[in-house]
Amino acid sequence: MRFLTLSTIMILLLSCGQVIGNGLANLNQLKWKNRIFLINVSGEDVITNLNSESAGIDERHVIWFCIQDGKIITNYPSDINPNFIKHLENDYLKNYYPLVLLIGKDGGIKSRDKVLNIKKYFDQIDSMPMRQSEMKKYSS
Secondary structure (H helix, E strand, C coil): CHHHHHHHHHHHHHHCCCCCCCCECCHHHHCCCCEEEEEECCCHHHHHHHHHCHHHHHHCCEEEEEEECCEEEECCCCCECCCHHHHHHHHHHCCCCCEEEEECCCCCEEEEECCCCHHHHHHHHHCCHHHHHHHHHHHC
């Protein structure tokens, strides 16, 4: 019985795209936990700007992914599946360059721009109902 239950759980996880042991496979795995900056813009200043705003990024539960020269740079704290970049290219970045997306915790695209404007995104995030609730919770 124990084996049957464990194998059933594994099958369900695999069928949902949650690859066990292979890291982050798609953005759905971050849904309801994190907001996302998806950045397909070149330039070292992008990473410098993101790193300089790390406190605000952490406070707002933002995970960012920057695609540069076919590689991914991120603040995601764990492993990333080798096919993750293909997922991003197929589902979000196809035919768009430059592109910066703000994706909410609900998985919806909240903003689409050609440049990264962190202050604008912070203001937009801070006006969202879920963020308003978070700020009330943390201020008490």
